[in-house]
Amino acid sequence: MNAGVQRSASQKIPKIAIVGSGPAGLYLAEKLLKLVEPVELDVIERLPTPYGLIRSGVAPDHWTTKNVVRKLEQAFQNPATRFIGNVELGRDVSLAQLRDFYDVVVLATGTPLDRPLGLPGDGLPGVTGAARFCSWYNAHPDFTELDIDLPKVETAVVIGNGNVALDAARMLVRTPEELAATDAPRPVREVLARTNVRKVVIAGRRGAAHVKFSPAELREFSELAQAVPVVDPAELPPEGTEPKRTMEILGRLAAIEPDPAKPARIEFLFRARPAAVLGDGHVSGVRFVRTRLEGDRAVDTDEVLEVPAQLVVTCIGYQGPTLEQLEVDGGRFRNDDGLIAEGLYAAGWAARGPTGTIATNKSEAYRSADRIAAELAPQGRPGRAALLPLLKAAGVDLVDFDAWRRIDEAEVAAAEHPAPREKFTTTEELLSAAKS
Ligand SMILES: Cc1cc2nc3c(=O)[nH]c(=O)nc-3n(C[C@H](O)[C@H](O)[C@H](O)COP(=O)(O)OP(=O)(O)OC[C@H]3O[C@@H](n4cnc5c(N)ncnc54)[C@H](O)[C@@H]3O)c2cc1C
CATH class of the missing domain: 3.40.50.720 (NAD(P)-binding Rossmann-like Domain)
Known part of the structure; x- marks a missing residue:
């Protein structure tokens, strides 16, 4: 029974x-x-x-x-x-x-559906949400075209501090050999193999201690064939901060030296609230307001930072x-x-x-x-x-x-x-x- x-x-x-x-x-x-x-x-x-x-x-x-x-x-x-x-x-x-x-x-x-960024300029060509970008590289039949000239991108800004942001950043710097061992479809591999992304900035509004990255996904950034991670040690929270494993791995990434054999950089930019997407006819960068932390809250400071970019991927959630x-x-x-x-x-x-x-x-x-x-x-x-x-x-x-x-x-x-x-x-x- x-x-x-x-x-x-x-x-x-x-x-x-x-x-x-x-x-x-x-x-x-x-x-x-x-x-x-x-x-x-x-x-x-x-x-x-x-x-x-x-x-x-x-x-x-x-x-x-x-x-x-x-x-x-x-x-x-x-x-x-x-x-x-x-x-x-x-x-x-x-x-x-x-x-x-x-x-x-x-x-x-x-x-x-992508949750919209809701900022001036977020509809400019060259801006895409993760739902669109990840669906494209995964052969979702609704997204056969990306409508972005990826081979022209040298710098990309990825907005968000979760695993999807890490996925998007990684895929942008994968070499043709690395891509050959994935299930990305051939047309996607061909486009990604022609890209020449030299810098990806992964930006989050709050601090390193607030990231939602999982340790295993973060650890992979030390093993990419042509990209090095860049983490500012000054941004790391005191030892013992939870989640300990994630913080430990961020610490290890912060200790990685530049490597001449790896021409691309993946920079982790903490305490940066996106304020506007810049560009005239196409995205040319993102304006951030630097924040400071009050407990778990990120509070705006007067400092503004503009990061030039030809591609912006928003990984800020779905609806x-x-x-x-x-x-x-x-x-x-x-x-x-x-x-x-x-x-x-x-x-x-x-x-x-x-x-x-x-x-x-x-x-x-x-x-x-x-x-x-x-x-x-x-x-x-x-x-x-x-x-x-x-x-x-x-x-x-x-x-x-x-x-x-x-x-x-x-x-x-x-x-x-x-x-x-x-x-x-x-x-x-x-x-x-x-x-x-
Ligand atoms: C980019 C990305 C990467 C991720 N990577 C990982 C990972 O590596 N590891 C991990 O553990 N989790 C990962 N996740 C999270 C995980 O995928 C989700 O937790 C999980 O898929 C949610 O399951 P779900 O069934 O609710 O929704 P979904 O997986 O979205 O499934 C919904 C299904 O409903 C169908 N559908 C929608 N509308 C209709 C309709 N009107 N009629 C009929 N069918 C419809 C859709 O086509 C889809 O097949 C990832 C999520 C994202 C967005």
Whole structure:
């Protein structure tokens, strides 16, 4: 006997739709499959590919992190689950329709949009948000073009002090040899191989003690083939400051000497609040106001610093789009511990906002699954028996899990060692591989 919610065949089989196949959606699916049996569980995804930011966010040079999909794909090996890919909630089916068809709808749609910088000049050519930049180098089919002349960039400013800022900075200084061992698609590798970035400034409003970098990501900056990190030792907090490991690694980076064999510098600029993006027709720099720290607060000083740059990448957080009548609050759907309305839930970044790692989603999704299973009241709704004909009538090109496997196999087969896969970059290519 399953310890969770058991129903005999004569009872109404619960129909659950999870929208979004990122880590939140799939950890939730995994746990719900253990708690609710029998069940029909459909994972609806707007792209032809599953796994959300694992495929399109996690940096291409960290592709081994993406092996977590081996665990997540187990949800699709259960015959109760269907992957319904290339179907967008809000375009191909409405939320009202889904709620009509399913007993439970869970929005695990992430927060895919860049939070705007909100400063004069932030719309200038040469300024991009991390969502766009990282999606481009990760072959997200909505971002096949970057619209930035990267080979002309000598200095870049990356605004933000989290891991995404580190990812963006690293990718800008990777050598062609380093790029060859990533899962960045060929067109991206070709552009990045032609870049000549000599300086990347990673800027944060607060001090070194406030960074959100994880130690492992920071440590990599001592091992880049052509770039040295530059940390001003005067900015380091006293020994023993938490988080100790991160501070220790920052200290080690501060001790690194210039290396003539490494022509690029990655400068960590602390206590610098961006005040304006400069430029006439194209970004030419960023004006910062230097801050001083009062406890954890950064307070403006009178000192102004202008950093010339031909590229600005903002890594200051994400937000989600609105969906029909739903209220958005701080970038996520307004919810009470996951519950939006009866039978409607949010999970992952769509529920709590854009913070935390892949693993953070696991414990939260497991907790949400417990709640959903406990509140489930099956009504004999049709589930996929209503959804699939609707999509078929609308001419939607559905991608199921076998079709995704064909895409996956084709990408792996096309890879040149040491790259793990050669990603398709457009929806057309993905759909064509799905059918091949
Ligand atoms: C650039 C970047 C790099 C990161 N790197 C790491 C890392 O190295 N290690 C780590 O542990 N964490 C990393 N993270 C964090 C991690 O990716 C997130 O914690 C996690 O992906 C959030 O999961 P989610 O399922 O809530 O959202 P997502 O992963 O964003 O998944 C949401 C899914 O919903 C789909 N969707 C959206 N709207 C619709 C719609 N209307 N209809 C149907 N489907 C829809 C999307 O296409 C997507 O597949 C990174 C995040 C970013 C942004």
